[in-house]
Each structure stands twice: as structure tokens, then as C-alpha cells.
Amino acid sequence: MAEISFDRLRHAYRPNPQKPEDFALREINHAFRDGGAYALLGPSGCGKTTLLNIISGLLEPSHGRLMFGGRDVTHLSTQDRNIAQVFQFPVVYDTMSVYENLAFPLRNRGVDPAEIDVKVRETLDMIGLSERAHRKARRLTADQKQKISLGRGLVRADVNAILFDEPLTVIDPHMKWELRSQLKKLHRRFGYTMIYVTHDQTEALTFADEVVVMYEGQVVQIGTPAELFERPMHTFVGYFIGSPGMNLMPVEVSGEIAHIGPHAVTLPGAARSLPAGRTDLGVRPEYTRISETGIPVQIRKVEDVGRHRIVRALLEGREIAALADESEPLPATPHVQFLPGGINLYANSWRVELGA
Numbered sequence: 019m020a021e022i023s024f025d026r027l028r029h030a031y032r033p034n035p036q037k038p039e040d041f042a043l044r045e046i047n048h049a050f051r052d053g054g055a056y057a058l059l060g061p062s063g064c065g066k067t068t069l070l071n072i073i074s075g076l077l078e079p080s081h082g083r084l085m086f087g088g089r090d091v092t093h094l095s096t097q098d099r100n101i102a103q104v105f106q107f108p109v110v111y112d113t114m115s116v117y118e119n120l121a122f123p124l125r126n127r128g129v130d131p132a133e134i135d136v137k138v139r140e141t142l143d144m145i146g147l148s149e150r151a152h153r154k155a156r157r158l159t160a161d162q163k164q165k166i167s168l169g170r171g172l173v174r175a176d177v178n179a180i181l182f183d184e185p186l187t188v189i190d191p192h193m194k195w196e197l198r199s200q201l202k203k204l205h206r207r208f209g210y211t212m213i214y215v216t217h218d219q220t221e222a223l224t225f226a227d228e229v230v231v232m233y234e235g236q237v238v239q240i241g242t243p244a245e246l247f248e249r250p251m252h253t254f255v256g257y258f259i260g261s262p263g264m265n266l267m268p269v270e271v272s273g274e275i276a277h278i279g280p281h282a283v284t285l286p287g288a289a290r291s292l293p294a295g296r297t298d299l300g301v302r303p304e305y306t307r308i309s310e311t312g313i314p315v316q317i318r319k320v321e322d323v324g325r326h327r328i329v330r331a332l333l334e335g336r337e338i339a340a341l342a343d344e345s346e347p348l349p350a351t352p353h354v355q356f357l358p359g360g361i362n363l364y365a366n367s368w369r370v371e372l373g374a
């Protein structure tokens with residue numbers, strides 16, 4: 019296993035790229051730590067598969083370098099990078115048994131037969147296919163075949179990383195949950211470096227130690243699920259993570275006060291520096307309260323979601339969401355208050371530090 023790092027990595031599919039929009043991946047300068055479990059999360063077209071294919075060697079980046087453990091691997095083939103990959107759809111040899119499918123990548127690498135047997139049996143156990151070990155792969159269902167693909171990714175002990183590209187798409191919902199927890203357990207036990215592409219927030223947050231949020235070809239934040247929730251570094255993270263997403267309101271800032279039209283919100287501190295351009299106040303619904311005092315709002319809708327209610331309200335013509343207890347009566351003339359611990363400020367979509 020190895021640390022995977024990116025040195026001014028960019029990729030354009032078109033020749034002679036000029037503007038940022040010409041790049042499917044804009045500049046990436048991050049590192050994925052050795053033994054970390056990462057999820058690449060973002061909407062369709064944000065560049066997740068492009069980044070994964072660059073890591074695996076299926077695609078050579080147009081600019082910058084890719085390093086494994088400090089070694090430049092930008093121009094190495096997939097084979098030479100020693101990476102295991104699991105794709106969206108099963109890649110199995112139909113005419114081989116389940117056992118043979120798992121043993122094959124090890125035999126190819128000249129692993130000792132006794133060791134192969136131990137590894138294959140261990141992997142069969144992990145993916146729950148021990149009882150079907152000697153069945154031909156073609157006789158299995160689509161999700162059993164995908165389990166073989168997962169097993170083939172996990173059977174080799176010598177890989178630099180295991181890459182998963184939306185591997186649970188064909189798996190039924192109950193099994194999805196089970197396989198995801200199994201992957202997590204395997205990660206804890208063996209410490210593989212795992213990179214998992216998904217556009218599903220729940221899948222990313224349950225699988226990964228750290229989630230890499232991508233938006234328009236950029237990595238906008240790498241963080242634990244708690245960090246993404248508490249300190250979104252970009253408005254996209256605030257909006258995309260959480261249900262409902264963060265409330266974002268354009269504001270004018272002077273000192274410690276943010277003005278939303280005629281209304282004032284006291285910030286937890288003054289901005290150290292505030293770049294020119296668009297400024298937004300960002301507060302998650304969990305830190306937004308409907309109350310008797312504060313800024314007047316009009317309530318549009320109340321949704322009961324079990325443990326609490328989501329109140330949708332208009333503040334200066336803009337819809338915001340607040341959480342309310344199930345039993346809490348809503349005031350006749352509703353106002354909104356923002357809890358100081360949940361107030362964030364964004365300049366041109368990026369978080370601004372407040373206070374000393």
C-alpha cells in the first residue's frame with residue numbers, strides 16, 4: 019500500500035485547453051494517505067471517474083504528476099502500478115468456478131499455491147460465497163457475480179490501492195448495506211488504501227474515513243463526515259452534504275454584522291479578510307430555529323420526517339429550511355434565529371475564517 023499524491027494534476031480531454039472550463043479536472047494538489055479509506059463524492063460530470071482512471075493508469079493526465087509513495091508513476095501502465103479495480107458491472111470469467119476466479123489473479127503473479135488456497139478461502143468467507151466456491155460463475159446471479167469482482171479486488175495482498183467505481187450499482191439495497199459494512203471491516207482489519215467513487219452521499223459517508231468532495235473538476239474539500247457537516251469549506255459542500263442542505267443567503271458584511279436586506283445577523287467574529295465579490299451567509303437547518311423573535315419569515319410548508327419537522331420558510335423572498343421538534347408549536351408571527359455555533363461566511367463560494 020502507498021500514499022497517493024497529486025502534483026499540480028490537471029486533465030483536459032480536448033487539445034489545447036485554455037480556460038478552466040476546458041479541463042475535466044482543474045488543478046489537484048492533494049494526497050491520499052497510505053491505508054486511508056476515501057470516497058470520491060460529487061454530482062455527475064464533476065470528474066470522479068476521470069480522477070480514478072488517472073490513478074489506475076487507464077488515462078494519462080494532460081498536465082502534472084501522480085506519485086505513489088513519493089515515486090512518479092504518471093507514465094506507468096496499470097499493470098506496473100499494481101492496483102486492484104472493481105468496476106460498476108461484474109468482471110468475471112463465466113466458465114471458471116468462483117474459486118478459480120479468485121485464484122486466477124494470484125496464479126498470474128506466481129503466488130505460492132498453498133498461499134493461494136489460504137487467501138482464496140479467506141476471501142470466499144469475506145464475500146459470503148464459500149458454499150458456492152465450486153460453482154461456475156455463469157450460474158450465479160448478478161449480485162453474486164459482483165461479489166466475485168469485489169473478492170478479486172480484495173484477494174491480492176500486495177496492491178498499492180484498491181479502486182472501486184460505483185461497485186454496488188447492481189447489488190440489491192439490503193445486500194448493499196451488508197457489503198459496505200464488510201468493506202469497512204476489511205479496511206479496519208487489513209488497512210488497504212481504498213478509493214471508492216460514488217454519487218450517493220449515504221454510501222460515501224458510511225464507507226469512508228474521509229470524503230473527497232468534487233465539484234466542477236475540483237476537489238473542494240477532503241474531510242471526515244463530521245468536518246463536512248460542521249465546517250463546509252465550499253458552499254457546494256454545505257448544499258450537497260446534509261438533508262436538507264445548508265441555507266445560503268447573500269449578505270453585505272460590515273465588521274461583525276451581516277446584512278440580509280434590512281435585517282442584521284451578528285457573526286461569531288469579523289472576517290480576517292474578505293475578498294471582493296459575492297458574500298453568502300451559510301447556516302445549516304440544524305442551526306436554524308423558528309422563534310418568536312429574530313428575522314421575520316413566512317412559513318410555506320412543514321414536513322414531518324419522524325424525529326423532527328422540517329419547516330420551509332421564506333426569508334426576504336428566499337427559501338430556507340429550519341428544523342423544529344415534533345411537539346414544538348410554531349409561533350403565530352414566525353421569525354428565524356441562527357445559532358452562533360452554526361454560522362458560516364462564504365466569499366465567492368469559499369469559507370472565510372471569522373474571529374481572531
Ligand SMILES: Nc1ncnc2c1ncn2[C@@H]1O[C@H](COP(=O)(O)OP(=O)(O)OP(=O)(O)O)[C@@H](O)[C@H]1O
Pocket residue numbers: 031032042060061062063064065066067068069217
Ligand atoms: N472520454 C471523454 N472524452 C471527452 N470528455 C469526457 C470524456 N470522459 C469524460 N468527459 C467529460 O469530462 C467531465 C468529467 O467526467 P467524469 O466521467 O470524470 O465525471 P463523473 O463525476 O465520473 O461523472 P459520472 O458520475 O456521471 O460518471 C464531464 O464533463 C465529461 O463529459
